[in-house]
Amino acid sequence: MPDSDSPKLTHLNAAGQPAMVDVGQKAVTRRVARARSRVLLGADILALVQQGDLPTRKGPVFQTAILAGIMAAKKTADLIPLCHPLGLDDCQVTITVAPPEAVVIECTATVTGKTGVEMEALTGASVAALTIYDMCKALSHDIVIQETRLLSKTGGKSDFQHEG
Template sequence: MNDQLTHFNEQNRAKMVDVSDKDVTKREAVAYSRMVMEKETLARIREGRVAKGDVLAVAQVAGVMAAKKTWEIIPMCHPLPLTGIDIRFSFADERTLEIEAAVKTTGKTGVEMEALTAASVAALTVYDMCKAMDKAMVIESTGLLRKTGGKSGDFTREDHSK
């Protein structure tokens, strides 16, 4: 674990890290969110029987939009020219929806925050669209699965069960 924090200036105040001298490299990050809900809720999502519309299509667009706007909502994030965003959904069991967000860029800083934001907002969108029928839904976990590129090198989550 790297204990050196670079988001603080000499007065111990937060700052946006200066990436001017960093090399431009190809970077990718993949993050996930896992949601648990009632069986009927997930069945209705799968079958397209939610009154508000196609939940996964809306959540996918919301995740893409969120990745593109991460720098506007996370104070110390850099605005990045994203070159690819992909949101995927899978059904782990009859109550669990898994969301995976992959974000790519060629730049001087990574896209971990963009991937995490995309996965989180996609999950929040599912909640918003289904809350009328299942207020007990839980966004159980969100995390980084892997990242490539940059000075710190590659990372792969060792606990593959998320």
Template sequence: MVVAGKSSRLTHIDAAGRPAMVDVSDKQASAREATADCLVRFPAAVAAQLKKSGLSTAKGPVLDTAIIAGTMAVKRTHELIPFCHPLPIDGCRFDISWANETTLKIECQVRTHHRTGVEMEALTGATIAALTVYDMCKALSHALVIGPAKLRAKSGGKRKVGKA
């Protein structure tokens, strides 16, 4: 799909069609921010049980553990996704709340001052936090559903998405 006014060229492919990391050495460092979220849907009885327990299971506090795992993932995104640059993370914040009676919304906001953005870090943080919620709750049910994960906003660099 080509977006009006945007190049359809993939940035991680070189002129010979081979995979390549983007060279950001000529870019100016600037404040970069991205926000992503991921949903976790529970069967109604499981959601009620979690709310009654204060979102704690036999494995411990679900949200606290998810925030720690998500933060660790943000800082290691470049080790998980081949062409991500290692970035100094200036800030990482999670907001986890019930979107409705059975759906937990995990939002991850990441900030840096660098030559490339933090979209992948925000998406990684949100999804790893969601996977951690699944892991913490799977003893209650395997019918949990993760997703979708979505970039909500980014700022800094050439393009702005949403409101960061």
């Protein structure tokens, strides 16, 4: 049994049942979170992408993935149980080529509020990665979404910065 100083799951009530975190007493602060997803496309697809944003029947891959990531970040509370609905102040998604065969997606979400935006940043990066997969799968089913991780968060009870 964990002692009172041990970390605890925040979305369980005293009876161990799922519960939304009560943020009513928290201070309103500017909160920023940044997340990254890495997609291993393979050298052949990356070569096509490096020639310019790859056009498909669904639209240009990177532009479509950026829009999907922003839209997903805005809908996080509809996708992840117990997340608070947030009116984001800003959401930026960038996609950069990482030779020899990957792209890196970063999503930065910002809100002025009582709860953080880590889940919004993670959701934005994840859905952008899934969109790239969906739009490029006709070229290869060997595409791998390698990792999605939180890089940093500021403005809440504890700031976080991933080194590396």
